[in-house]
Amino acid sequence: MNPHPNGSDISFSSPQTPAEGDVHVHPTAARTAFPKGIEVDLGSGATTYTDSEIRARFVDRAAQVVLEDGKISVKKIETGYEFKTERVVPKVGLMLIGLGGNNGSTLVASILANKHNISWGTKDGRQSPNYIGSLVRASTLRLGVDPAGKDVNIPFSDVLPMVHPNDFVLGGWDISAMPLDQAMARSKVLEFDLQRQVAPLMKDFVPLPSVYYPDFIAANQEDRADNVLPGADKQVHLEKIRQDIKDFKASNGLDKVVVFWTANTERYSEIIPGVNDTSENLLAAIAKSHDEVSPSTLFAVASVLEGCPFINGAPQNTCVPGLIKLAEEKKAFIGGDDLKSGQTKVKSVLAEFLVNAGIKPLAVSSYNHLGNNDGKNLSSQAQFKSKEISKSSVIDDMVESNQLLYKRKSEMGPGAKKGEHPDHLVVIKYVPTVGDSKRAIDEYVSELFCGGRNTMNIFNQCEDSLLATPLILDLAILAELLTRITSPTTSEEPFQPLYSVLSLLSYMLKAPIVKEGTAVVNSLARQRSGLEQFLKACLGLENGTDLLLESRVW
Incomplete structure (x- = not known):
């Protein structure tokens, strides 16, 4: 671990865990039998596999409806797509803004517990670590039916190759300099016996200094702000955050970094023409240290400029129009807003x-x-x-x-x-x-x-943080996966990244941001279905239905 200027460590990568086969591992924490994703044989060459990639052709079938003069006209629409998914899971870092808060310290401690398979005593007996509450790690997806007509469900994490949460290299920022063992105790989320066992692994880790603009968070947070970047020059702060990301990536030999805001809820930023409405204006506003550039937007801009996916786990309007434009121009990824946990x-x-x-x-x-x-x-x-x-x-x-x-x-x-x-x-x-x-x-x-x-x-x-922490993992895992999926916009063009605003993450978010001009879907069932159908499309699989026609007709 490399020191940063205030003398604490820039990143945290826990010691190697014992072989997981030596002790019982909860099914939600177990390694997949399909580290490169499942392979489906469609018999038509529509989906092909190499060691490095999956290529799949998929036809999206929709219905275009026109209401005119009291009549309803329905036109069937078929659109062909081709998806390419990189099969090799990279080494991924997860940097949290708010690392020393309830969610951040709980996430680090729970990953350590799972990685080392640390069980702990409770009044109800021994408790083993797990990833219950995670869509990716603890739920299944209906793939189809077997020859007898019974549903076949597989772990969600087996559909396409995804990073295992135990493999995240963890780091981040916080306005509080408290080491993570003390931050965990301050949060009062986890059982004492678990805290006792993971504390030695957390005590030497101190978050990086963060951005603190008092106008954006409650005045009652001032007593925690002892680990902040000096001065009020937002351009300097932006460059420091970018350097932190670069150093974290280089010192840990990472292929990718996901940046996640799990710090305090900020007030809403005012959307002002000429300030944060375009990418050029937003960057100029940062250079001028404009009052309406929030800390979360600053972190998001730094992430986009460094090519890192950024997820806003809080409710404020971090993703101002200028940030979305910047992400589009850089073909970077952003998602938000606000964890949807309970x-x-x-x-x-x-x-x-x-x-x-x-x-x-x-x-x-x-x-x-x-x-x-x-x-x-x-x-x-x-x-x-x-x-x-x-x-x-x-x-x-x-x-x-x-x-x-x-x-x-x-x-x-x-x-x-x-x-x-x-x-x-x-x-x-x-x-x-x-x-x-x-x-x-x-x-x-x-x-x-x-x-x-x-x-x-x-x-x-x-328990608020025990609901939120698995969602942070889901969002980070899926955001990284989506960076490895590309599709040509036309048959003549090369493969391109997906659109910058990751609306596929809506299932985990209260107020999903979406592509301009498209409808926001808040229905939980539709959000889950949309994500499932997309992952299946990347394998060339048709979406299953509940028609059950074999049981409806003679």
Whole structure:
């Protein structure tokens, strides 16, 4: 490990683990039997394999619908694609902004526990490490049916070659200089016996100095800010972050680095023409140290300029229009916003269920209280506003899908800004006593048959960081995978990277950013289905259906 200027280590790579075959390894942490992904034989040469790549041809079938003069016209659309996936998984670094926070310290400790297969004592007995809660590591994908008609499901991580979380080289920044063993203890997330065992592996690691602009986070965070880059010159800060990434990559012999914002929620940045609306203006604003350039946007710009995928795991509008333009120009990758770990994920499922069942939600009221540092920061109104915005849009597309239940904008009368929508309230309160064990209470009031009313209440108690950490891993794993998938835009052009905004990551995010002009999908089922179908398309596989025609016809 190489020292950085403040005397702490620039990166963290844990000692080699014993051979995993020597002890029991949880299935979610086990090495795949298909390190280069599964191989499918389509019998037509549509998918080919070499040691280095998978090439697959795929036909996307859609329906274009036109409503005109009271008639519905449907035209079948078929578009051919070819995908190339690099099969060799590179050596990947994961740099976290907010490394010493609850999520960052929990992620490092949990990877160490899995890598060394460290079990620990609890009041219920011995607990083994695992990656439960991870879509990639702990869920399966339906590949098809066997000759007897039974479903064949395989681990999600087997579909295409993906980095194992144990293999991430970890590093990052934090405004607090606290070594990670102490940061882990401060967070109060993990069981004491696990902390005791992983602390010796974490004690020598101190985060890199980070960017601290007090205007963007709550004033109550000032006492933690003892590890910050000096001065207020944002161009200097940008160059320092870029150098940190370069040094981290070089000193660890990495092929790729993924950068992830898991630090404090910031206030929203004002979108100002001439400041952050284009790539040129954004870079010029950084050079002038403009007040509306946030720390998270600075890290995102540095990542894009270094060719590293950047994921925003917080609700603020990090990905301003100028950043998106810059990513497009550099063919770099960005994703966001805000980890979707508990209450919002349930809300998207329940709202879709009600609307699809023909029941009309009239009001959704969401109340949270938590006592970790995230809750402390969100007790400031400007930072809460960012969270409120990201939580509030989650049911929009479900409501817009059913004009039988909800009036369209055109039916709402003069001056209406949008169509009919349920009342939607979000409240977050800081209660130090409960620590990381967040309480989420939701009330759904819906209209039933002939004017009836239904009220459902859900009480959810969860460990906030233990839900969030697997999502960080999923996002980092999938972001890296997507950098290895290319496709030609036309038959005459060479293979090109995917589009810069990684909307395929929407399943893990509250307020997904998408390509300009395309619809935001918040339905959890559709988000998951879209990701599954894309991975299958990279193998040339048709998307499975639930028609089950063999059981419907004679």
